[in-house]
Amino acid sequence: MFFLLSSLAACGRWAVLMAGSSDWYNYRHQADIATLYDLLINRSFPPEHIITVAYDDEPYLAENPYRGKLFHNTDHHNFYHGSSKIDYAGAKVTVDALYNIISGEHKEHGKVLESTEEDDVFIYYDNHGADGALGVPEGAPKFILFDDLGDSFKTMYNKKMYKRLLFMVEAYESGNLPKYLPIPNAVVITAAKHDENSWAAIPDAELDNMLSDEFTFAAIDLINKSDYTIDEFYQNLVKGTTHSTPQIGGGGYPALKDTHISAWFGEYTKKPEESVSKPRPKVAEAIPQREVLRHYLKKRTDLSAMKQLHELDANTQKTIKKFEDIAYLLNINNLQKVQNPTDDHYKCFFDSMRAFSKKYGTVHPDDMGLTRKLLDMCAVRPKEMVIKAIEAI
Template identity: 30%
Template sequence: MARVLLFVAVVVCSLLLLNGAHAAQEKNWVVIVAGSNGWYNYRHQADACHAYQIVHSHGIPDEQIVVMMYDDLAYDSNNPTPGILINKPNGPDVYNGVLKDYVGNDVTPENFLAVLRGDAEAVRGKGNGKVIHSGPDDHVFVYFTDHGAPGLLAFPNSELYVQDLDKTITQMYQQNQYKKMVIYIEACESGSMMVNLPPNVNVFSTTASNAYESSYACYYDYDRGTYLGDLYSVNWMEDSDQKDLSSETLQQQFTIVKEKTSGSSHVMQFGDLSIGEMKVIEFQGNNKVPAAAAASTVSTKPFEDAIPSPDVPLAILQRQLQKEENENLANTIRQKLHELVEIRQSMQQVVKKIAEMATYSEEQKTRILNGQSLLSQHACYEAAVVAFKNHCFNWNLPKDAASHVEGLPRTKLIRHVVPTPLLTTNCSTIILIRVNTFINQLFLDYHFYIVMNLCQKECYPFSCSIFCCFLRLIK
């Protein structure tokens, strides 16, 4: 009998040791990305810094967190509090202690995907070279905030296309690089990045908007002259600040954020919805660490001044004009407003001209300009976007142009393939005003559908190639 009891004791102890070893190997990894730069985009890096503070305070060690942000704001000349960034009015400093793994020109789609894949060789000599080393028992939480358009997310100097993100997720799944993964995306048309996410790759995602609409900025700050946060983002982060994440589920957080964001954009969920029943702490924290003390519970209402992201440059100028008492400075602001409106109108004329030349009837043109369709011709779409960017308007020019152009139309033209040769004529021949001063972010966060609409069915019988994606612009 004694031997039996001894045997049972040994087995139990062995199992406990195995379970303990297994549990010790489980890790939570976090990747946080702010894809913009420039003062008028303040909110994106403030969002990212706030997200870092949440996961850090809830017990995820820095060696398991990767942060990518341009890091040009804390000591910007426009910052009335050098070295401090806030994510809501009178809020705490979210910049202090934040990781800076990849900054400046190292914030790229290629580095982001390499970080996810754990490809240290691909980021050798870039940033600090940190990647996540997630394994089959680990959870991964990804948060991205910036501008977007159908099928793409913006980075400071380039774009991440949905097919490249899909490929990376699939590769990670096939190579057992995670047990469960959660992705939160703040961007216009962010739903288009996840709408085809399969339910069988153990990924759950929520997005700030559906595939056809803008996301919203919020918390305008007169002292800083910019918006401090994005509505979807501050809603999930303020919820994480105040709730017990060991008891709240991802689905509950989604429901709260969706309700608080309603009336602005449609917060969406995709992928394996069963993951939504898991606790938030399983991705945004560490179960072994006591719940962090709630941040300030002072009631805030970010929805009160929420505004579509495309209208941020216009709204900033209008608010500056309202506050400005010096008539000379007020006239300067009025001139900037006038130029912004002129450029929007001119861009709309270019888009209309392209649509007229690319279609065969008024009905077809109207459908292209006003219709909604999901992206399917990915290769053609990317080629068309690149060609349009190279030959017409480059939305990644220096930050001094950014505040004037974000609201220009995202064209729908590339959604349907155009059966005509590659665009070669300089688009500035159609624009009679100083376009080159205002061509940063001109498509992103407005109506990029026209570009995508022309990259779908119309040209398919002619085959889809880079030479099929664009028409010539003639004076």
């Protein structure tokens, strides 16, 4: 009877879990999502109400000594439930897939949210990012832009697809995202300010890799400890995330600040002292997300690593050169970082990013910070000029 009641209660909840990266040294993103999936399942969350988006390469890469497993902590407990639990994998991990999932559209392409105005919806995104954009697997044709993402959530609101929405984002420079979700009853929590790094954490000597991200590890730790209110959850996240400053906002904050997190994660069944103790990420053990790949390649002495590092640096220089060429065509000799970008600057940036992606695709995830140069150009030149310069190089 208890199981039946728990299942019925959970039917009013939906979740979307997305790891937007691929390749070995982004292991932590898919490990984070696997751990969140496991957390929800263990709280009687119906699996048919969970939509998972992950490239799904990490468990099977040659570099992984534990084939078919994903760890989130150095105790090497496996949180991976298998490829059958991944709804969008490989080339299906795209911007459009995420937009379709959120807006409940194009069901012919895959599983989408079928939530109603009586359902609480939890969405978690975990990857690289930049001010105004979220990353996608390397080689994908375009980025997730904050304005487009906001439009998808507006569609979700207009279609009455949620009662209360919690959107959490683990990404670099994601702090401006909350203002793009002004819709009612929506709370957004990001890992960092708009000009801050987010940090990888939990190094594993055997895997020679990072198993999680500081913000996400702290969030999961808190969810497992107590049924906090949103405000308590956020305040503890700030305390537990020592390298960056989590941000909170959205059209549902502060109105939902006293809502307990079990509204999205399911009922809390353990006493705090019964929760599994995990070693906290230490200050010296965290690495800025964009530096993880180079950090581990520099530690290695094999020829393959040195070659990969050389190619990575060469690719970064090519990307820098593209932005320098755009600035040259705009007659900008000394591009300065704009201190307080306006809404118009961001509108120009979004359109410029679309033009850039249309011509060049996406940049390497570790180089996403370079896209900031387009925002700086938008602060000193009209949008039409910036786009023409992009199209001309």
